[in-house]
Every structure is written in structure tokens, then in C-alpha cells.
């Protein structure tokens with residue numbers, strides 16, 4: 363049996379202690395490393411924790427600052443290259459579409475339990491509403507939870523459809539349930555990790571539909587976008603949600619051979635994604651997340667460049683999206 367679901371409201375309250383975790387009883391070397399990283403992450407989250415907004419408010423508050431905060435005092439003088447701007451700004455266009463959330467029926471009882479739970483929690487309704495209030499689209503993009511036959515999530519450009527597989531949600535639940543301290547709530551972690559993955563796939567949709575240039579390798583770009591949206595949307599929970607997803611990627615990579623999971627095939631290794639996300643979260647708020655600096659989480663050498671790295675990626679994404687932002691965002 364899988365769920366001892368806590369009914370709504372979902373996230374809120376004490377940050378993903380979830381990640382505190384871990385792995386008591388696990389002996390595999392990879393898991394020990396993941397454990398150290400995740401414990402450190404949890405410490406940082408505790409340190410940075412403020413009262414956390416619930417999902418309903420979280421989804422409505424996406425904001426891209428017109429001028430993202432400058433990086434707080436880089437350790438070394440940062441080479442300032444002007445960010446590239448398009449010679450001609452694309453015209454602002456009329457909003458003609460929305461992300462449209464749906465839940466497919468399944469013959470699998472576990473998937474159906476998820477379907478009922480996801481619907482009742484309205485967690486993703488808030489997230490999708492927030493994104494729709496933020497960015498204009500040329501057409502609708504169905505966002506469908508459904509059976510896939512694999513633990514995966516993807517954007518289908520031919521159908522302009524974003525698919526989140528029930529199998530992925532179940533696998534995340536199992537991953538967190540196995541590696542989370544008993545008093546923690548693996549379901550909350552599962553929702554948060556799925557939320558990050560939704561933003562990641564929404565990034566693929568935006569790049570496709572808005573014909574955006576990726577800010578590097580597309581898979582890395584959309585991880586940047588997911589982290590950027592979570593951090594800048596204006597609630598305290600965002601950075602922790604990004605770190606929670608990073609924890610899932612680290613756990614996954616500890617448990618699976620690279621490439622073994624379809625979701626990973628085109629992506630950086632889980633550990634790399636973990637370090638990247640930790641770097642960007644730290645880079646946005648070095649004081650709040652100073653505890654992330656650790657050889658197993660965010661090596662000091664990498665941390666030095668993180669404020670500049672986050673500043674550049676946030677500027678790039680803010681400029682790329684600016685023509686498509688709705689009034690009032």
C-alpha cells in the first residue's frame with residue numbers, strides 16, 4: 363500500500379525536513395554520499411526557513427523582477443560582459459492560450475489514488491494558474507497526468523502537450539518513503555519534486571512555443587528556468603522546493619545507473635543537477651543558504667561563482683520572457 367496521505371492543505375509549514383532524512387539503515391556508498399548531501403541541504407533549509415506559504419498562494423505569485431537582484435558581493439571581481447540582447451525585440455503578442463490541467467483515468471488502483479489525491483489537493487491547479495497569469499501563450503498546452511508505462515515526464519511538441527506520468531509520481535513517493543525519516547512526509551516531497559519537474563517540462567514548452575533560444579544546453583536551460591521561477595515567484599517556499607527536487611535527483615542517481623531511467627536520458631547526471639540547483643539557490647541568497655557550502659553539497663570553489671552564475675541566468679531568462687509576460691507581472 364502506498365499512501366498515508368495527509369489531506370489538504372498540502373505543503374506549508376516546516377521546510378522539507380523531508381530532506382533531513384536519511385537513509386538510516388542504508389549501507390550503499392552512493393547512498394551515504396547522498397545522505398551527507400541531503401542532511402546538509404536540510405540544515406541549510408532549516409537555517410533559511412521562514413514561514414512557508416501554502417501551495418494556493420505559491421502558485422499565484424510568480425514574478426520576474428524587471429531587474430533581478432544583483433549578485434551580493436562576489437568573492438572576486440566578476441568579469442562583466444554585457445548580456446546579449448536581440449537586435450530586434452520580438453513583438454509582444456496577444457495571449458491566445460493557457461496551460462490546461464487534466465487527469466486521465468487509469469486502470470491501475472495506485473494511479474487512481476494519485477489522481478484523486480492530486481485533484482483534491484489542487485496543488486497543481488495553483489501552479490498552473492500562476493503560470494497562466496504570468497506568461498502569454500500562442501495556444502493551449504494540455505498538462506496531463508496519465509499512465510505512461512514508465513516513470514517519466516515529457517513535453518510533446520507535435521501535440522503541444524505536457525505529460526506527467528503517474529508512474530513518476532509513484533516512483534518519487536517510493537524514493538522519498540524509503541529514504542525519509544519516519545516523521546517526515548514523503549508525499550509532500552513527492553509533490554514538490556513533481557512541481558519542479560512540471561516547471562522543467564513547461565520550460566521545454568515555452569522554448570518550443572515562443573521560439574526562445576535556449577540559454578545553453580536545453581536540458582540545463584529548463585532546469586535553470588524551473589529554479590528561477592521557483593526562486594523568483596515571491597513566496598518563501600520556492601528555493602526549498604528547488605532543493606527538494608535536487609535531493610530527488612541526487613537520490614535517484616545514487617540508486618540507478620545513469621541512463622537507466624528514461625527521465626534521465628537527455629539530462630545531466632543527477633549529481634550534476636543537484637550541484638547546479640544548489641549553486642543557483644545559493645547564488646540568489648548566499649547569506650540565507652551559506653550552509654549549503656560543503657564538499658558534498660556545494661564545494662566552496664563552485665560556490666564562489668554561484669552569485670554571478672545565478673545573476674546571469676536570471677537576467678537571461680527575464681529578458682527572454684519579457685516580451686511574453688502578461689500585464690501586471
Ligand SMILES: [Zn+2]
Pocket residue numbers: 562563566581584
Ligand atoms: Zn527535459
